[in-house]
Amino acid sequence: MSKPIGLSNGVSLIDVYDLGLPKRTGSYVIHDEELTVIETSASPSVPYLLEGLKQLDLKPEDVKHIIVTHVHLDHAGGVGLFLESCPNATVHVHPRGRRHLADPSKLIQGARAVYGDKFDKLFDPIVPVPEARLQEQEDGSQLKLQDRELTFYDTPGHAKHHFSIHDSKSNSIFTGDTIGVYYPDLLEFDEELILPSTSPNQFDPESMLESLSRIERLKVNAINFGHFGQSTNPELVYKQIRNWLPQFLEVSEAALVEQKDADLEKQIAAVKSALFKLVSSHLDQLGVPREHKVYQFINMDVDVCALGIVDYIAKVKS
Template identity: 50%
Template sequence: MSKKEPIQLNERVYLIDCYDMGVPERTGTYVINEQELTIVETGPSPSVKHVKDGLQTLGFSLDQVKYIIVTHIHLDHAGGVGLLLQDCPNAQVIVHARGARHLADPARLIAGAKAVYGDKFSELFDPILPISEDRLLIKGEGDTLKIGSACTLEFLDTPGHAKHHFSIYDPVSNGLFTGDTVGVRYSQLIRDGVQLYLPSTSPNQFDPEAMQHAIDRMLAMKLDAIYYGHYGMTAEPEQALRQVSEWLTVFMEEAQTVVAEEGGPELLAESLLKRVKNYLKEQGVADDHKEMEIIKLDMEVSAMGIVDYFSKLQIK
């Protein structure tokens, strides 16, 4: 795999490709170049080598890193934070209150991932290292973090994808680091001129009402940029947010039909993939586009989360 240089998104924010699952432009680490050097997301542990290389390419040493922020604790975003922290002696990890205990003791995270990924777990995620509580800094709704004389980040509680999820507002760029709450940006399609932003509705804390509330809240903020966990930045937040909202409605409509027919996540995943392929076909995108494999995987995971949501409704 050829080394990819970090991308400069604006005067002070850079994006390092984390190559999650060995796939380019799947997950990324954002570097905010302020007096207190701050990074957002680490990816899983196999991505940490790419984060380190990217920081070195940008001219930063690991002991300059002051804050490592994880939007939520899913392993593709935060699995590598313990490993990276070993080599960042001056850094603290910023995490949502609901996620902090799982970073301190990742046993349940590991067990849950092993149940889903089985034999692939080690290849995708090892090692997942605990973080001592004195290096964890909890932030929540309305909390702030000063990282420069002219930059104080603000934290927004943004459940919908997960209850342990916050987003981070950067006033200098009028931008928001949104993790997975308002969906996935399919950068390889966008580079080909086709806009695609889909919700990420993975198990087991998906909540469509909370997700829509987060979308509406961000629309009201009149942002100039959104920085996605998957992957990259859009300078057209309103268009992206409106599209992900429309797809969230589609996902839930398809799910209601499948659930009414007592179908499971496999059937829903097929149904969602068909809707997305039809949309892309209308935009002139062939079924064998290189992004389609990732979209298929995302629909499988999203379908599991939606079916899980409906099963919990029935229990209530």
């Protein structure tokens, strides 16, 4: 595995090889007397997280706080398993997500319905978190560490159970999926690409833009994405989400008009094709070859985004 990446002001990024892929999902470590980990990814990622801590000369029994931005399995599916190695840690979660960590049966049921036979390889085991070790964080609440404060902001749009966490020392914010997905492999083309994450079933574009504006008002120096890495150009991040999100909706709505009499599966396929064409045309202009490794991520992401947008449009029309 790759070595942890040192960011500014005592923050490190561990690549946890979500789905077995490098630079897909990251866990952030805040080096403080009250050692803090933000995001665990799914359970198959936990060995990479533990190895990353070891490479940083840190012990899991010294971890005091584990924070999940939201309870989607690629961000929090492994928290219960990781907690077994962290006997002194408390898990901090959005109030809407707490019950799903204590009893993950609905998360498991939903994921099995989507992933079928692939579920075990991708997510198993999903271990419940004991109620006594769960701590809800309300909008605006603060977690005071030794030399910094972490402030929790309710930031829906991607999910209703999502918050973003501001770190006072680095003046950076951990945004999970609220304001998009970052593709570091495109930096070799001098491109910082950030695309919105519109996954089902709580995607809401208006809430996403409101959350973006809220984060923008904090005037942070850096944005730490769940997928994957840090951007020190926040204004570019805001600009890209404001640019791409309406385009995602526009091409999706057009595709659905053409497929209005088709079944749901064909509608989703049409939206995915439209989103892929939109993004790939942009990458073509940058000179990114279609066989570049970034397309492995693009294909996955537009697939999930299509599901969320179709679900959202159906709800709006109902």
